[in-house]
Amino acid sequence: MKNKESTKNLLASLIAIIIGLLIGFVIILIANPSQALKAMGILMSGGFYKGLRSTGQVLYSAIPIMMTGLSVAFAFKCGNFNIGTTGQYTVGGFVALLLSNTLYGSVPDSVLWIICLVAAGLAGALWAFIPGLLKAYRNVNIVISGIMFNYIGMLLVIEGVKAFIYDAAGARSEVSAISLPKFGLDKIFRGSDVNGGIIIAIALCVLAYIILNKTTFGYELKACGYNPDASKYAGMSEKKIVIISMLIAGFFSGIGGGLVYIAGTGRAFTTAEVLLPEGFNGIPVALLGMNSPLGCILAALFVSYINVGGNYMQACNIPVEIIDVISAVIIYFSSFALMIKLYLERYHKTKSNQIKNEKGGQE
Amino acid sequence: MNIIVNTLNQTLVFAIPLLIVALGGMFSERSGVINIALEGIMIGGAFVGVFFIYLMETNGVAMNPQLLLVLALLIAGLFGALFSLLHAFAAINLKADQTISGTAINMLAPGLGLFLAKLIFNGNSSVPFENLFRIHEIPVLSQIPFIGPILFKGVYITTYLGIAILIISAIFLYKTKSGLRLRACGENPQAADAAGINVYKYRYIGVLLSGFLGGMGGLIYIIPISSVFNSDVGGYGFLALAILIFGNWQPYRIAAASLFFGIMKTLAYTYTTIPVLISLGLPSVVYKLIPYIATLILLAFTSKNSAAPKASGIPYDKSKR
Numbered sequence A: 001m002k003n004k005e006s007t008k009n010l011l012a013s014l015i016a017i018i019i020g021l022l023i024g025f026v027i028i029l030i031a032n033p034s035q036a037l038k039a040m041g042i043l044m045s046g047g048f049y050k051g052l053r054s055t056g057q058v059l060y061s062a063i064p065i066m067m068t069g070l071s072v073a074f075a076f077k078c079g080n081f082n083i084g085t086t087g088q089y090t091v092g093g094f095v096a097l098l099l100s101n102t103l104y105g106s107v108p109d110s111v112l113w114i115i116c117l118v119a120a121g122l123a124g125a126l127w128a129f130i131p132g133l134l135k136a137y138r139n140v141n142i143v144i145s146g147i148m149f150n151y152i153g154m155l156l157v158i159e160g161v162k163a164f165i166y167d168a169a170g171a172r173s174e175v176s177a178i179s180l181p182k183f184g185l186d187k188i189f190r191g192s193d194v195n196g197g198i199i200i201a202i203a204l205c206v207l208a209y210i211i212l213n214k215t216t217f218g219y220e221l222k223a224c225g226y227n228p229d230a231s232k233y234a235g236m237s238e239k240k241i242v243i244i245s246m247l248i249a250g251f252f253s254g255i256g257g258g259l260v261y262i263a264g265t266g267r268a269f270t271t272a273e274v275l276l277p278e279g280f281n282g283i284p285v286a287l288l289g290m291n292s293p294l295g296c297i298l299a300a301l302f303v304s305y306i307n308v309g310g311n312y313m314q315a316c317n318i319p320v321e322i323i324d325v326i327s328a329v330i331i332y333f334s335s336f337a338l339m340i341k342l343y344l345e346r347y348h349k350t351k352s353n354q355i356k357n358e359k360g361g362q363e
Numbered sequence B: 001m002n003i004i005v006n007t008l009n010q011t012l013v014f015a016i017p018l019l020i021v022a023l024g025g026m027f028s029e030r031s032g033v034i035n036i037a038l039e040g041i042m043i044g045g046a047f048v049g050v051f052f053i054y055l056m057e058t059n060g061v062a063m064n065p066q067l068l069l070v071l072a073l074l075i076a077g078l079f080g081a082l083f084s085l086l087h088a089f090a091a092i093n094l095k096a097d098q099t100i101s102g103t104a105i106n107m108l109a110p111g112l113g114l115f116l117a118k119l120i121f122n123g124n125s126s127v128p129f130e131n132l133f134r135i136h137e138i139p140v141l142s143q144i145p146f147i148g149p150i151l152f153k154g155v156y157i158t159t160y161l162g163i164a165i166l167i168i169s170a171i172f173l174y175k176t177k178s179g180l181r182l183r184a185c186g187e188n189p190q191a192a193d194a195a196g197i198n199v200y201k202y203r204y205i206g207v208l209l210s211g212f213l214g215g216m217g218g219l220i221y222i223i224p225i226s227s228v229f230n231s232d233v234g235g236y237g238f239l240a241l242a243i244l245i246f247g248n249w250q251p252y253r254i255a256a257a258s259l260f261f262g263i264m265k266t267l268a269y270t271y272t273t274i275p276v277l278i279s280l281g282l283p284s285v286v287y288k289l290i291p292y293i294a295t296l297i298l299l300a301f302t303s304k305n306s307a308a309p310k311a312s313g314i315p316y317d318k319s320k321r
Helices: A002-031 A033-044 A052-077 A085-103 A109-138 A142-164 A197-214 A216-226 A228-233 A238-261 A282-288 A293-316 A322-334 A337-362 B002-030 B038-058 B065-093 B098-120 B147-151 B157-175 B177-187 B189-194 B199-225 B236-246 B251-273 B275-280 B284-305
Strands: B135-137 B153-155
Touching (some): A002 A322, A002 B098, A033 A293, A052 A197, A052 A216, A052 A238, A052 A282, A052 A293, A085 A142, A085 A238, A109 A238, A142 B236, A197 A293, A216 A228, A216 A238, A293 A322, A322 B098, B002 B153, B002 B157, B002 B199, B002 B236, B002 B251, B038 B065, B038 B199, B065 B098, B157 B177, B157 B199, B157 B251, B177 B189, B236 B251, B236 B284
Antiparallel strands (some): B135 B153
C-alpha cells in the first residue's frame, strides 16, 4: 500500500513537471520562434551541457535549496508551513561567516568549519524556535511569525555585518576566510564550484528521513501533523512536538546558510534590505519533493538542473527568468496532485473492476 | 507641528497600499480562501499598470495625468483579478492546497514580469515610467489647519481611493446581504450551503476582490517611491497578510494596523529630523524593527481569541458534511 502511494506521488510530480516544461516551451516558442528548439535542447541538457563541469555546478547550486527545502518539508510533516526559512538561512549564514572570520587562525581549519556549521544550525534553530514557541503556547499563526522573523533576521544581519565583518571597499560583508573540504569532488567535477556541502546536505536529508520514519518522535510528529487533537488524546505532548519540529527545521535552514557562506566560493552579504531568495526557493523544492526528505534531494537536484540549463539558454536570447516561470507552473500543477491522484485511483479502480467483472463472468 | 504633519503625510505613502492589499486579503479569507498569493498578485497588477503608463507616456498620448492614473489603476486591478482566478480555480474547484497554489503565483509573477520586461526592453529588466501623478496642492482644502497639509498637499488620489475603499469594504461586509453571505462561507460553509447559498460563487467573489485590490495595491505601492518597476514590491504582499491578521480580519482594525506600520516605517527614515527621537539616541534599525516586533507581541496576546474565519484555508467539499 505504501509503495503504491509513493508511486502515485512520483507519477503526479512527473505529470506536473511535464506540463510545466510544455508550457515553458510554448512561452519560449512565442518569445523566440527561430531558436526555440535549440533553446529547449540546451535547457533539457543543462546539467551535462559542458560536461562534468556543468554537473558539478548543478550539485553546487542544489545545496542551499536542498537544505531550505528539507526545512520546509520537515516542518510541513508536523502541519506547519515554515515560511521563515529565509530568516533562518540568513542568520545561519551570518553566524557561520562571523565565526569563520573571527576564529580564523586560532582554531585549526579542519575543526573550524565544523564549529561554524553547528553554530549556523543552532542560530537557524533559534530563529525557528521563537515562532514555534509562540505557536505552541500563544497560538500565533506560524506563517505570520515566520514572515516577521524573516525581516527581523535580515535587518539584524545587516547591522551585524556593518559592525563586525564589513568590507568597506566592496560595500558588503567580507568573504569567508576558510572553505569547506571538497572530499575529492573538485577532482571529479573539474572547473565547477562543487564542494563537500552537497554531501553534507544529502546526509542531513537521510538523517531527517531516519528521524521521521524510524523513531518514535518522528511517528509522533507525523501523527501531530495529521490530527493534533487525536495525538493529544493519545497522550502526546503536541506543544513539545511543534517546538522540537520547528527547532529541527530551523537547524536545517541554518546549516544551509552556513554551507553557502563558508563554502569558499566568495559569497558575501550585501547591505540591501531584501530577503534572500534561497529561503523561499526551498518551498517549491519541498512541494515538488512531496514533503519527503528523500524527495527533497531529487527535487533540489532537478530544480538546480533546469536552473543551470536556463543560464546556458541565455545564449539564445531567452531570459533566465523562464526557469522561475516553469518552476511556478510545475508547482501550480503539483498542487493538483490530489486531483491527479484521485484520477489515477479511479482509473485504476475501473480497470481492476473490469478485471473482476470479467472474472465474474467466467465463473 | 511641522514635523508631525510631514511624518503623517509621508505615512500615507506606506500605509495606503498596505491598507488596500490587506483589505483584499480580508475578502478572500472571510470567504474561506487563504490568499498567500497577494505578493504575486501585487507584482502582476503593478507590472501591467506600469506598462500601460509607459505605453501612454512614450506614445505621446496627451491625457490628464490623474485620468491616466485612474485608468492604469483599473487595468492593474482587473489584471490582478484575472491573475487571482488561477488561485481561485485551484483552491475552490480543485480543492488544492491553498498555500501551494499561492506560492506558485508568488513565483510566477516576478518570473514572468522580468522575463517579459527583458524581452520588451532588450535585456533590461525594469519598466520605466514618469511620475506625473503627485498633486501639489488642492486649493481651499489645503488651507484647513493640520488636516490640510496632511491630506491635501503633496498627495496622490490613491489616498482618497484608499479611504473610499475602506468605507465601502466595511459597508459591504457588514451591511449588505452579500457581505453576510460571504462571511458565512468563511465561517461555516456547510451551513451556508444548507441555507441555499452558493459557496463556490461567494468564494470566487472573495478571491476576485482580493485580486482586484491586490493588483491595484501593487501599482499604488510603486508609483510614489520609484520611476522604474523591477517586478518587485518589497515584500508588501506578505506584510499585508500580517496586517490582515494584526487587524483581526476587521476593516477598521486593518486600517489602524496599516497606519501603525506606515508611521513606524516613516520614522525609520525620518527620525533624524525629529529632535525628540534624536535625543533618545537609538539607531535607525530599532525603528525598522519595531513594526515586526510589535506585531509579534500583539499577536502573542491576542491570538488565543483570534477572530480568524473558521473555515479559512479549508476547501469546501459538498460531500463532506
